[in-house]
Amino acid sequence: DIQMTQSPSSLSASVGDRVTITCRASQSISSSLNWYQQKPGKAPKLLIYAASRLQSGVPSRFSGSGSGTDFSLTISSLQPEDFATYFCQQSYSTPPMYTFGQGTKLEIK
Amino acid sequence: EVQLVQSGAEVKKPGESLKISCKGSGYSFTSYWIGWVRQMPGKGLEWMGIIYPGDSDIRYSPSFQGQVAISADKSISTAYLQWSSLKASDNAMYYCARLGSGLDVWGQGTTVTVSS
Numbered sequence: 608d609i610q611m612t613q614s615p616s617s618l619s620a621s622v623g624d625r626v627t628i629t630c631r632a633s634q635s636i637s638s639s640l641n642w643y644q645q646k647p648g649k650a651p652k653l654l655i656y657a658a659s660r661l662q663s664g665v666p667s668r669f670s671g672s673g674s675g676t677d678f679s680l681t682i683s684s685l686q687p688e689d690f691a692t693y694f695c696q697q698s699y700s701t702p703p704m705y706t707f708g709q710g711t712k713l714e715i716k
Numbered sequence: 717e718v719q720l721v722q723s724g725a726e727v728k729k730p731g732e733s734l735k736i737s738c739k740g741s742g743y744s745f746t747s748y749w750i751g752w753v754r755q756m757p758g759k760g761l762e763w764m765g766i767i768y769p770g771d772s773d774i775r776y777s778p779s780f781q782g783q784v785a786i787s788a789d790k791s792i793s794t795a796y797l798q799w800s801s802l803k804a805s806d807n808a809m810y811y812c813a814r815l816g817s818g819l820d821v822w823g824q825g826t827t828v829t830v831s832s
Contacts, residue, residue, distance in 0.1 A: 608778070641818035643761075650811055650825055651753075651761065656818035694761055698818065703749065703775055705819075707761040 609633050609697050613708035619716040624685045628711045630678045630695035639699035642671055642680045645710075646691045654693075655680060690715050718742040720750075720812050722823035728802050728830050735798035736826045738812030745793035746770035749815035752786060752797050755825075756808045766815065767795055802830045 610633040620626050630640065638658040643651040653662045655671035658678055668683040682689055695708040723737040738750060752764040765776040769788040776786070788795040795812055810826050813819035 643819070645761075650822035651813075651819070652822070653818045653820050656820075660817070662818070662820065696761075696763075696819070703751070703766045703815070704777060705751065705763050705766075707753075707763060710760040 608704065609636060609700055609706055611695055611697055611706055611708040613693075613695055613711050615711060616709065617712040617714065619714050620685055621716045622685050622687055626682050626685060626713065628680045628693055628695075628713075630673075630680070630708050632676045632678075632697055632699075635675045636697045636699035638674045639697055640671070640673065640678045641696045641698055642669075643694045643696065644689075644691045645694065651694065656698075685713075687715075689713065718814075718821050720814060720821055720823035722810075722812060722826045725827040726829065728828070729832055730804055730830055731801050732830075733798070733800050734802055734828065735796050736810060736828070738795045738797075738823050740793045740795070740814070743814075743821075746790050750788065750795040751813050751815055751819060752784075752795075753811045753813060753819075754780075754808045755811065764797070764810075769793075769795060802828075804830050804832075806830050 612631045640658045642655040645651040659671045670681050692710050692712045694710050721739050746769050749766050749768050751766040754762040764780045767774045767786045769790045785798045812823040814821040
């Protein structure tokens with residue numbers, strides 16, 4: 608099974624900061640990596656798919672990069688509504704076994 | 717509007733059976749895989765398994781194989797997740813999600829509470 612490891616597990620930042628969350632796969636997954644945002648009491652929301660493609664309607668301050676085993680999600684200028692938990696997910700395995708990272712909680716400093 | 721609507725919260729006793737649902741609308745239900753995701757209280761997301769309603773091809777995560785059953789009724793655009801004998805450890809929120817480019821549409825979640 609492919610394991611996904613996110614870092615950090617939690618992060619404190621201020622409005623306007625630039626933040627980066629990383630995700631590492633236990634084996635190469637090409638660009639088959641998605642990022643989700645989850646706010647308390649809500650379902651996750653897709654932000655980035657295929658490592659770097661912005662989902663429709665997602666603000667351009669979110670960006671993704673990476674391939675192979677190392678990936679990152681960057682928020683260029685934090686807004687108040689961005690404080691949430693972020694998960695990566697690999698979509699490489701077949702049959703579809705799309706494991707998630709353990710999550711990164713982004714908190715207000 | 718493309719959406720997945722899940723059935724309401726459930727409170728059950730250990731050993732009872734349960735089937736929760738996920739109804740798709742606004743798109744061709746038989747053309748997209750539907751996945752199920754568990755989130756235990758205060759924890760992360762766990763991939764449970766996935767079904768293709770077009771032909772009921774089902775794939776389970778090894779962690780959930782034999783613990784739950786996934787099915788779908790394409791005539792009513794609904795996917796299901798069921799348990800034959802619930803345990804306290806099944807306490808969680810369960811989400812269904814459509815597999816487009818990533819899991820692009822999510823249900824609102826179904827809370828399952830198992831308590832004696």
